Amino acid sequence: DIQMTQSPSSLSASVGDRVTITCRASQTFKNFLNWYQQKPGKAPKLLIYTTSTLESGVPSRFSGSGSGTDFTLTISSLQPEDFATYYCQQTYSAPHTFGQGTKLEIK
Amino acid sequence: QVQLQQSGPGLVKPSQTLSLTCAISGDSVSSNSAAWNWIRQSPSRGLEWLGRTYYRSKWFFDYDVAVRGRIVINPDTSKNQFSLRLESVTPEDTAVYFCARAKFTSAWYDYWGQGTLVTVSS
Numbered sequence: 409d410i411q412m413t414q415s416p417s418s419l420s421a422s423v424g425d426r427v428t429i430t431c432r433a434s435q436t437f438k439n440f441l442n443w444y445q446q447k448p449g450k451a452p453k454l455l456i457y458t459t460s461t462l463e464s465g466v467p468s469r470f471s472g473s474g475s476g477t478d479f480t481l482t483i484s485s486l487q488p489e490d491f492a493t494y495y496c497q498q499t500y501s502a503p504h505t506f507g508q509g510t511k512l513e514i515k
Numbered sequence: 516q517v518q519l520q521q522s523g524p525g526l527v528k529p530s531q532t533l534s535l536t537c538a539i540s541g542d543s544v545s546s547n548s549a550a551w552n553w554i555r556q557s558p559s560r561g562l563e564w565l566g567r568t569y570y571r572s573k574w575f576f577d578y579d580v581a582v583r584g585r586i587v588i589n590p591d592t593s594k595n596q597f598s599l600r601l602e603s604v605t606p607e608d609t610a611v612y613f614c615a616r617a618k619f620t621s622a623w624y625d626y627w628g629q630g631t632l633v634t635v636s637s
Contacts (some may be wrong), residue, residue, distance in 0.1 A: 409580075442623040451613055451630050452562070457623035495562060499621050503579045504552070506562035 410435055410498050414507035420515040425486045429510045431496035433477045440500040443472055443481045446509075447492045455494075456481065486512075517541035519614050519628040526634050527608075533601040533635075537614030537628050544590045544597050545570045550617040552624065553588060553599045557610040568597055569620055604635045 411434035421427050431441065441459045444452035454463045456472040459479060469484040483490055491514050496507040523535035535553075542549055550569035556562050566578035568588045578586050587600040601608060611632050615624040 440621050440623075444624075449630075451615075451627035452624070453627075454623055454625050457625075463623075463625070497562075497624070499617065499623060502564075502567070502577045504564045506564070508561045 409503055410437065410501060410505055412496055412498055412505050412507040414494075414496055414510050416510060417508065418511040418513065420513050421486055422515045423486050423488060427483050427486060427512065429481045429494055429496075429512075431474075431479045431481070431507050433479070433498060436476045437498060437500035440498055441472075441474065441479045442497045442499060443470075444495045444497065445490075445492045446495065452495060488514075517616060517626040519616065519626055521612070521614055521628040521631045523631055523633070525632055526636065527604055528637050529605055529635055530603055533599070533604050533608060533612075533633055535599045535612055535614075535631055535633070536596055537598070538594070538596040539616075540595075542616065544568075544595055545592050547571060548619045550620045550622075551588075551590070551597045552615045552617060554613045554615060554624075555608075555610040556613065556630075560610070563610075565599070565601075567617070606635045609633065609635045 413432045415430050439458050443456040446452045455466050460472045471482050493509045493511045495509050518540045520538045527533045550567050552567040553565040566588050585602045590597045611630045613630050614628040616626040
């Protein structure tokens with residue numbers, strides 16, 4: 409199984425800040441790295457797929473990058489609605505494993 | 516627009532079977548490209564992929580090793596839905612369960628059900 413490790417597990421930031429969340433895989437794979445946003449009581453919402461492709465309707469302040477085993481999600485200028493928990497997921501091979509999540513909180 | 520609507524009981528007794536259904540609209544469970552997944556989420560285990568089914572001239576099933584032997588995912592083409600059965604449940608199976616569509620077998624999960632909290636308790 410490919411293990412996904414996210415860091416940090418929590419993060420305090422202010423509106424307007426630039427934040428970066430990192431996801432490291434236990435083995436290298438190509439491309440199939442996805443990012444989701446989850447708010448309390450809701451299903452995860454797809455933000456970015458195949459490392460860097462923005463899902464339709466997702467604001468351009470969200471971006472993704474990376475390759476091999478190291479991937480990042482960047483939010484260029486935090487908005488109030490961005491405070492949530494973020495998860496990475498690999499769909500390169502089954503089981504499709506998720507990171508443990510990064511909770512983004514208001515400072 | 517694809518929609519996934521989950522149904523099933525929120526309380527299951529230990530040693531019994533958890534059963535949930537995910538009804539699909541806007542796509543087909545027999546799609547030759549999509550894959551249909553079950554995922555659960557608990558504070559202790561985070562988001563945990565349980566398994567999937569997909570159709571490529573025949574039906575395929577993949578299950579996570581942690582639940583293999585207890586899990587069955589079953590497509591129902593007559594109702595355009597798929598179901599999850601998890602047998603011999605324990606309190607550790609208490610979680611919010613989600614169904615989700617992947618546009619193809621290695622794809623991202625673009626549509627999710629609303630989630631069902633299932634509590635295992637006597």
